[in-house]
Amino acid sequence: MREKISDWGNYPVVQADVQHLRSPDQLSAMISQTPEMIARGLGRCYGDSALSSTIINTRTYGHFISFDEQRGIVRCQAGVSLEDILTVFVPRGWFLPVTPGTKFVTVGGAIASDVHGKSSGSFCDYVVSMCVMKANGEIVECSAAEESEFFETTRGGMGLTGIILEAAIQLIPVETAYIKEETVRCKDLDELMALFDNMGKWTYSVAWIDCVARGSKMGRSVMMRGEHAVQSDLCDTRHQRHPLEIKQMPKLNVPMMFPGFALNNWSVQAFNFAYYHHTPSGIHEHIVDYDTFFYPLDFVNNWNRIYGRRGFTQYQFLLPMSTSYEGLPVLLEKISACGLGSFLAVLKKFGKHNTFISFPYEGYFLALDFPVTKRCFAVLDELDKLVLKYGGRLYMAKDVRMKPEMFFKGYENAKIFCQRIQTWDPEGTFRSLQSKRLGMHDERNFK
Amino acid sequence: MKTALILGAASDVAKAFSKLLAADGWNLVLASRQPTDIDALAADLQIRCKGTAETVAFDAMDFASHAAFYDQLTVKPDMVCCAFGYLGDQHQGEKESEERRRILETNYNGAVNILEIVAADFEARRTGTIIGISSVAGERGRQSNYLYGSAKAGFTAYLSGLRNRLYPANVHVLTVLPGFMRTRMTDGMSLPPVVTASPEQAAAAIMKAFKKSKNSVYVLWMWRWIMCMVRNIPECVFKRLNT
Numbered sequence: 001m002r003e004k005i006s007d008w009g010n011y012p013v014v015q016a017d018v019q020h021l022r023s024p025d026q027l028s029a030m031i032s033q034t035p036e037m038i039a040r041g042l043g044r045c046y047g048d049s050a051l052s053s054t055i056i057n058t059r060t061y062g063h064f065i066s067f068d069e070q071r072g073i074v075r076c077q078a079g080v081s082l083e084d085i086l087t088v089f090v091p092r093g094w095f096l097p098v099t100p101g102t103k104f105v106t107v108g109g110a111i112a113s114d115v116h117g118k119s120s121g122s123f124c125d126y127v128v129s130m131c132v133m134k135a136n137g138e139i140v141e142c143s144a145a146e147e148s149e150f151f152e153t154t155r156g157g158m159g160l161t162g163i164i165l166e167a168a169i170q171l172i173p174v175e176t177a178y179i180k181e182e183t184v185r186c187k188d189l190d191e192l193m194a195l196f197d198n199m200g201k202w203t204y205s206v207a208w209i210d211c212v213a214r215g216s217k218m219g220r221s222v223m224m225r226g227e228h229a230v231q232s233d234l235c236d237t238r239h240q241r242h243p244l245e246i247k248q249m250p251k252l253n254v255p256m257m258f259p260g261f262a263l264n265n266w267s268v269q270a271f272n273f274a275y276y277h278h279t280p281s282g283i284h285e286h287i288v289d290y291d292t293f294f295y296p297l298d299f300v301n302n303w304n305r306i307y308g309r310r311g312f313t314q315y316q317f318l319l320p321m322s323t324s325y326e327g328l329p330v331l332l333e334k335i336s337a338c339g340l341g342s343f344l345a346v347l348k349k350f351g352k353h354n355t356f357i358s359f360p361y362e363g364y365f366l367a368l369d370f371p372v373t374k375r376c377f378a379v380l381d382e383l384d385k386l387v388l389k390y391g392g393r394l395y396m397a398k399d400v401r402m403k404p405e406m407f408f409k410g411y412e413n414a415k416i417f418c419q420r421i422q423t424w425d426p427e428g429t430f431r432s433l434q435s436k437r438l439g440m441h442d443e444r445n446f447k
Numbered sequence: 448m449k450t451a452l453i454l455g456a457a458s459d460v461a462k463a464f465s466k467l468l469a470a471d472g473w474n475l476v477l478a479s480r481q482p483t484d485i486d487a488l489a490a491d492l493q494i495r496c497k498g499t500a501e502t503v504a505f506d507a508m509d510f511a512s513h514a515a516f517y518d519q520l521t522v523k524p525d526m527v528c529c530a531f532g533y534l535g536d537q538h539q540g541e542k543e544s545e546e547r548r549r550i551l552e553t554n555y556n557g558a559v560n561i562l563e564i565v566a567a568d569f570e571a572r573r574t575g576t577i578i579g580i581s582s583v584a585g586e587r588g589r590q591s592n593y594l595y596g597s598a599k600a601g602f603t604a605y606l607s608g609l610r611n612r613l614y615p616a617n618v619h620v621l622t623v624l625p626g627f628m629r630t631r632m633t634d635g636m637s638l639p640p641v642v643t644a645s646p647e648q649a650a651a652a653i654m655k656a657f658k659k660s661k662n663s664v665y666v667l668w669m670w671r672w673i674m675c676m677v678r679n680i681p682e683c684v685f686k687r688l689n690t
Binding site: 001002003019020022060063064065066067074087088 | 459470487488490491494495631634635636637638640
């Protein structure tokens with residue numbers, strides 16, 4: 001059925017034929033009849049990576065298949081969401097080793113984007129094996145040991161190697177559903193980066209950064225770091241009695257699109273000022289439930305509507321360790337000077353990571369949300385030049401506007417990636433608006 | 448632990464409702480014409496819940512088998528949810544008696560036949576809940592689906608009569624009136640998003656209505672008002688409308 005559809009950034013809005021995935025047989029029939037398609041789960045990527053003329057909605061393919069209680073490995077269909085996994089397994093003492101800032105992401109989408117979060121690994125590090133349907137209708141069971149080339153290319157491969165049907169994921173044991181959290185207020189970027197470099201034992205860390213502050217205040221920020229709480233950390237007796245259960249909090253909802261003028265430099269500055277000064281100076285420790293720590297924005301349904309009808313995009317770039325100290329201040333200065341205004345700006349240091357095509361590797365990444373305007377795209381093109389100069393790259397799951405050059409220069413394996421997907425899918429059945437925009441199917445770019 | 452029997456467990460609404468029941472601690476008996484189709488669902492529910500999830504074969508059109516089907520259940524259910532249905536093809540049904548029969552018999556005769564057997568058991572045990580998934584299509588016949596609609600109208604009336612009969616026996620009968628739903632039944636149909644429910648929304652509405660012992664529930668609140676208007680359009684006007 002043709003319907004109007006867009007992803008989380010509400011830009012672009014396209015007409016697409018949406019088909020619901022129900023069985024491998026039905027999927028192979030669709031593949032043979034459809035010139036181009038892409039899989040889409042809950043549509044939480046920001047741009048056009050899950051949009052195509054035909055969209056395969058995988059949410060309807062969402063069963064748990066098995067659970068190994070001893071080793072903590074869950075096998076499930078691609079449409080199972082991270083929320084499903086947490087709801088079922090946290091009460092039994094298991095947690096996701098890596099989770100992005102929302103739990104409304106499907107397993108298939110998390111693998112295709114190789115999502116990352118507050119820990120120093122990425123989601124695909126914990127994918128034990130998976131089942132993918134290729135363009136010829138064949139189902140490939142792959143893992144690090146079996147069909148390893150296909151496996152590594154599918155991890156972070158943006159759904160272009162095939163449609164992920166099933167995956168087995170390693171969970172980690174936890175004693176409680178709570179996180180011991182510390183907030184640390186930092187007055188500038190140097191202080192913050194020094195803090196990241198001396199993280200010690202902390203498993204989770206991320207910093208909110210005031211991207212409008214300039215001069216000596218540039219990089220003022222609040223770092224949040226956390227660790228899974230053990231039973232003895234819980235002081236509330238109700239929590240001690242039910243350490244693995246959390247109370248569902250009521251949710252807020254943004255019922256409609258905000259008008260365009262609601263978001264401007266003044267409101268962004270006011271928000272950033274208030275947020276920074278709301279946090280007490282120094283180090284503060286508290287116990288919070290995992291939802292509050294990992295998914296604060298999930299408490300507000302449809303928060304993307306505050307950006308209004310024109311939509312928004314996220315600019316998320318990663319700089320390698322060697323250039324971060326020089327590059328980050330330059331980029332931050334440029335961002336605060338351009339005055340585009342971003343409510344959400346997040347800085348994070350990522351650990352050592354071996355990857356073929358996925359986004360994360362060792363270095364610092366910064367993520368900023370911008371309302372979509374013509375001027376915004378022009379400014380981001382300027383930022384692209386700086387990111388490339390410092391040897392960085394952009395996160396494809398959040399992208400809606402980068403140019404082919406940015407992709408082919410930023411990702412060192414880009415050409416091999418495109419060659420591989422062409423070998424497996426010579427007709428180019430699996431295409432998204434993004435893969436076409438980035439010229440991933442155009443031989444001139446990669447031969 | 449209580450047991451729920453889901454008739455037509457392969458339907459999307461039944462699947463979503465089964466997940467809620469599983470999370471709520473129910474044992475589940477999943478009945479479907481092709482039990483192999485719901486093996487994956489049973490495995491999923493087994494992982495989600497502390498109780499059990501088993502599959503059994505059930506054919507709504509095979510009336511003669513219904514009594515034996517209910518008898519062979521080792522544990523008699525505390526809740527029966529009748530979720531099967533067949534939308535069929537109205538135009539084909541106007542021409543071919545086989546399609547006509549299938550629409551009418553699946554949605555009405557089949558449902559009534561099995562629920563009478565369940566009702567007798569619940570009445571004798573003086574306990575239980577019967578949930579019937581009917582349709583707003585039963586509230587007024589429209590040229591586009593009056594075969595399906597008339598069978599659902601009969602089913603709605605049946606459920607209200609059954610509720611009346613079983614009230615003294617402390618048996619709860621819930622009529623569910625979904626409007627448009629995004630399910631396998633409506634795959635490929637163009638539905639207005641604002642008044643179209645997801646199976647998960649439907650399941651949540653059914654669960655809430657069950658817990659509050661409601662008599663009937665519209666899956667989306669708008670449909671109560673939409674149908675109130677539709678029912679009140681004078682026939683002399685309605686027959687001229689292209690609906």
